[in-house]
Amino acid sequence: MADAANEAAPFVDFQDVWLAYNEELLRANHFAVEAIDLKVKRGEFIAIVGPSGCGKSTFMKLTTGLRMPSMGRIRIDGAPVTGPLKISGMAFQAPSLLPWRTTVDNVLLPLEIVEPYR
Numbered sequence: 001m002a003d004a005a006n007e008a009a010p011f012v013d014f015q016d017v018w019l020a021y022n023e024e025l026l027r028a029n030h031f032a033v034e035a036i037d038l039k040v041k042r043g044e045f046i047a048i049v050g051p052s053g054c055g056k057s058t059f060m061k062l063t064t065g066l067r068m069p070s071m072g073r074i075r076i077d078g079a080p081v082t083g084p085l086k087i088s089g090m091a092f093q094a095p096s097l098l099p100w101r102t103t104v105d106n107v108l109l110p111l112e113i114v115e116p117y118r
Helices: 002-008 023-027 056-064 103-113
Strands: 012-019 033-040 071-076
């Protein structure tokens, strides 16, 4: 019975999520993302597409806990997102390679610093 409940619960759950990048923008009601309601089941695949500047990276930062919403609630695997998640990783558009490391060492860096891999 518990397995059926876990399958029914969304793995990613955005409930009326809004984000303003700072307090001034929040007071001016100027939001980068507005009213996101999204539920993604465990094992489900989705794609977020759109032109540059439409909020794709901002959405991912919210999903991974790199940014907290101004309003609304985000839950991942049933737990509220309160900071960066250890179960996720992101590759940003701008390269951020460490020049003193080889290419292979740069690629392997997350495995060195992220639990439980190190």
